[in-house]
Amino acid sequence: DIQLTQSPSTLSASVGDRVTITCRATQSIGSWLAWYQQKPGKAPKFLIYRASRLENGVPSRFSGSGSGTEFTLSISSLQPDDFATYYCQYYKTYGFGQGTKVEIK
Amino acid sequence: EVQLLESGGGLVQPGGSLRLSCAASGFTFSRYAMNWVRQAPGKGLEWVSGVSNSGDDTYYADSVKGRFTISRDNSKNTVYLQLNSLRDEDTAVYYCAKDYLPQTSSPPFQHWGQGTLVSVST
Numbered sequence: 076d077i078q079l080t081q082s083p084s085t086l087s088a089s090v091g092d093r094v095t096i097t098c099r100a101t102q103s104i105g106s107w108l109a110w111y112q113q114k115p116g117k118a119p120k121f122l123i124y125r126a127s128r129l130e131n132g133v134p135s136r137f138s139g140s141g142s143g144t145e146f147t148l149s150i151s152s153l154q155p156d157d158f159a160t161y162y163c164q165y166y167k168t169y170g171f172g173q174g175t176k177v178e179i180k
Numbered sequence: 181e182v183q184l185l186e187s188g189g190g191l192v193q194p195g196g197s198l199r200l201s202c203a204a205s206g207f208t209f210s211r212y213a214m215n216w217v218r219q220a221p222g223k224g225l226e227w228v229s230g231v232s233n234s235g236d237d238t239y240y241a242d243s244v245k246g247r248f249t250i251s252r253d254n255s256k257n258t259v260y261l262q263l264n265s266l267r268d269e270d271t272a273v274y275y276c277a278k279d280y281l282p283q284t285s286s287p288p289f290q291h292w293g294q295g296t297l298v299s300v301s302t
Contacts, residue, residue, distance in 0.1 A: 166286050
């Protein structure tokens, strides 16, 4: 089975920083990848589909890139509302990465 | 506005059963596949099960295959998850989630409910 590994597991950053989260697949998965944001005690929120396409209403400071086995989620200028845990998901297996927590430095 | 409202969670002993429900509104329910995703305390997301828009096709994670059953009633705009032979490791918040595109039975999941907690313990 194809597995997704996110790095880092935890990322400490300040408001205004550019942050990048990586999701690596054990085999090529094309662009069949989505990203979600989850805050404590809340349901996940859908951010990005097909690796790089922003869901309607998601701020443009979020961007996704990559194809094949390596993908990134970037936040160009971290805002207070962005401190959360982020997950990638592979379409074909429905499986998620283990998550990356973005915390305040 | 899309709304997904889960219910049916609670405390159950190992080996017991529960039925979760997810009532949907704000979209044409019969056009979209639906899913259940769970999250154990302090852990990440785990996809559990999915059902096609018609209900004809169902999908399960290996961890629940043979124990859990997903179904839907398009006349009631509701999806269900029957949980049997529950184990300690099934303790989690269970989320209902709607596919992004109609009639695809595939992620991503565009809308999520707020979740219902299932606790398996003696």
